[in-house]
Structure formats: structure tokens, C-alpha cells
Amino acid sequence: MLAPENSQNLIPIHIVTGFLGSGKTTLLNQLLQQMQRTIIIVNEFGDISVDHLLIETTTEDMMILEGGCVCCTVRTDLLNTLEDLFHKKIVEFEQIVVETTGLADPAPILRTLIDDSFVAKHYRLDTIVTTVDAVYAIEQIEEYDESVKQIALAHHLVLTKIDLVDNLEILTSRLKQLNPTAKLHTANLNKHHLKASVLFDNSHYDKQTQQLDINRWLQTEAYDNQEYNHSTYIQTFCIEYHEPLHWLTLEHWIQQLTRLRGKDLLRVKGIAYTYETDLPVIIQGVQHIFQAPTTLKAWPDDKRCTQIVFITRNIKKQLVEQVLQAIIDSKNSVDICNAALLLL
Numbered sequence: 001m002l003a004p005e006n007s008q009n010l011i012p013i014h015i016v017t018g019f020l021g022s023g024k025t026t027l028l029n030q031l032l033q034q035m036q037r038t039i040i041i042v043n044e045f046g047d048i049s050v051d052h053l054l055i056e057t058t059t060e061d062m063m064i065l066e067g068g069c070v071c072c073t074v075r076t077d078l079l080n081t082l083e084d085l086f087h088k089k090i091v092e093f094e095q096i097v098v099e100t101t102g103l104a105d106p107a108p109i110l111r112t113l114i115d116d117s118f119v120a121k122h123y124r125l126d127t128i129v130t131t132v133d134a135v136y137a138i139e140q141i142e143e144y145d146e147s148v149k150q151i152a153l154a155h156h157l158v159l160t161k162i163d164l165v166d167n168l169e170i171l172t173s174r175l176k177q178l179n180p181t182a183k184l185h186t187a188n189l190n191k192h193h194l195k196a197s198v199l200f201d202n203s204h205y206d207k208q209t210q211q212l213d214i215n216r217w218l219q220t221e222a223y224d225n226q227e228y229n230h231s232t233y234i235q236t237f238c239i240e241y242h243e244p245l246h247w248l249t250l251e252h253w254i255q256q257l258t259r260l261r262g263k264d265l266l267r268v269k270g271i272a273y274t275y276e277t278d279l280p281v282i283i284q285g286v287q288h289i290f291q292a293p294t295t296l297k298a299w300p301d302d303k304r305c306t307q308i309v310f311i312t313r314n315i316k317k318q319l320v321e322q323v324l325q326a327i328i329d330s331k332n333s334v335d336i337c338n339a340a341l342l343l344l
Contacts, residue, residue: 005212005282005294008205010124013082013096013113018131019140019147020102023160026189027131028099032069034196039085039096040071041078069093078109079116086122095200096123105146106153107266111286120291129199130154130182134165138174151178152234152311153267156199159186178234179311180222214271214280214300218309234266237317241306241324244275250283252327254290256340257320262288264315270308271296283308319343 016031018024032040070091074081078098085096100106106128113125130150133140137159140147151157157175162168172184187194206213223238250272257265265287271280272293279295310320319342326339 002277002279002281002293002295005296007124007212008210011086011093011095011122012126012200013098013123014127014129014200015098015100015106015109015125016129016131017100017104017106017150017154018102018158019133019137019144019150021136022102022131022133023158023189024099024102024131027129027158027160027194028097030189030193031097031196031199032071034193035069035095035097037092037094038069039093040069041081041096041098042071042073043099043101078112079119082123083118086118095126097200103144103146105149107149107287110153110267111289114284114286114291115289127156127200128154129156129158131158131160132171132175134159134161134168134171134186137171141174141178148178148234149266151175151182152236154179154182157182157184158194158199159184160189162186163188178236180236181219209297211297212282214296214307218270218307220307220309223309233314235310235312235314235316237310237320239270239306239308239310239317239320239324241273242304244273244304245306245328247272247274247276247281249324249327250274252330252336252339253324254283254285256323256327256336256343258285258288258290260340260343261312261315264313265310266313267311268308270306272306272308273304280304315343 016024016028028040028042070085070093072081072085082096085093098109100109110125113119113123132151137147141151157179159168159171165171168186175182175184185194204213204217205211218238220238220240223236265285268283268285268290270283272283274281277295279297280299282294282296284291310317323339323342326342327336330336330339
């Protein structure tokens, strides 16, 4: 029997990312002043303006701030830092914000957070906020894979330096092509302060049912209405299958995708309609790593079907659908192997 989906009861982890010079640290400095009972994990203290918020330094890599927050640096790796913070309980905290370096590919960070058993037991990956430099973003998107991934995986895109650009229409259109579901915020960070309560609240949980709100989590209508630009190598799409599937079929499908094209599966999330249970099964993965499946308490509506959202690199929707159908039609292990050949 599959475990119930329980992430609402876990400590949320938010990621703040963005390319070099895009205003990521400026944004985080603003957010620091608004947050309470929060752990801020940064690579270095140097650029973060904590002096005016500092109460005491507890160690060389940890500072307690006003409002019951803690700012700390990644001492060895993120997993060790998260485990130390949980066990030491220097302050009681309700959320964690991780700032990445400007050249960081966020996918391995996400993969780390969903793969570690300790993190999966105590924390949940929640919101990804990406700062985007309005002056240089188009150029960075064309030249740097990291910039593209930072944008494609974000829940919120904060467009900065807007006062230096006359026309934002080309850039905003490009951002929508890369990430049709992200909420776009335009801000001159020198004059305007964005609200932490807005950036770090995805409203993915239904207060009445106390479970994940699938419609808000997946936002499948955004992919249906997307005017897709075939010139980009980032593909965003939703797979739907209206008949129940055997869980073994889904396992074979995911195994083949991850074995042969895992590095190109930037993000996968959705619900599955299976023969084995009448409940919707939650599927989540980043690249080669998928979380153990869990179930919701009930379907969100009368519609029962498999809906899985993909953000990929050079993997088209038609190909993913063909592999699934080939595995559904397979009669033996040879057929399953032949289905995988479609991915090569």
C-alpha cells in the first residue's frame, strides 16, 4: 500500500536563484527584513547585508538575526547543513530559503532535495524564485544552459533592471515560451520591495481538504494554451492518459526515460490513474531521481486520468507519448526494450 501524500506537514524549502548580476542578492537582502522564523542558507555571508539585522554570531558560519531567523553558510554540502540545522534547533524555524550561486544549475539541487531520505522525511521542496536581468537575459538565455534552466524551473520570475529597457515584450514572450506557468514580477529593486509572502506562497494546498490542490499544482491548462516555439530546446508539456494504467507499466516507462534520457528530464510531476488503487498517485522526479510514489486522499474532481507535466531538454511530447504507448502494448521484456529504442 502506498503512503499518503504528507508534504504539507513538512518544512518548506525555497530556492532563490538567478544568473550573475541579475539582482538575486539584492532581492534576498530585501526579503530578509520581512521574514521571521526562517533559515537563510547562502554560499557566503559577504554579499548579504546582515549587519543591521545581526543579534549574535553563534559560530563562524551561523548568525542569529532579528525576528528569530538564522543566516548560515553551506559548510560542507547542503544535505549536511540541513541535517545540522534540524538537529541543533538553534531557533525554532518554519521555512528555509537557499540562495544559489549565479552559475548554479538548479536541477542537481532539486534532485538532491528529493533524493535524500532524511530531507524527504523532514523537508519539502516548495518554491523556486529566479531573478532575470532585463538587460542581458536574452543574451544569457542563448549562451548559458544554466540561465535557461533557472528560468524553466521557476515558480516566480522576478524581472529586474526594467528601468534600463525600453521594451520588455520580446523578453516576457521568451520567458513565457520557456516557462508558461511561472508568475512574472517586474521590479526596480532599488525602488520597489517585493513581498516575501507572495514569492514564497504557491497556494498549492487546499485549506478545506488539507491536501495538495492538483489543479493549482499542475496548471495543465497553461500547457494546453501555450503557443509553442519549436526553436527552443526546452520543452514543456503535459501528458494525459484517460484509461487506468498498471503501475508496472508506469514503472517501466519512467525507468526507460530516466536510464536513457535522465539528464534531460529537468522536472517531472503529476498524478497517475492506476488499476492498483482508486486514489490518485503522486509522481515527482528530477533528472534520474524520482521520489517514492504517494497517494492523495481523494481525486480533486470527477475526472480520473493520468496527468503528468514534463520540463525537458530536447525531448518532445510526441516521443514521450510514443514510448508510453509502446510499453502499454508490450507483451514481454523484448518489447519493452524495443520501446526504449525510440529514445535513442
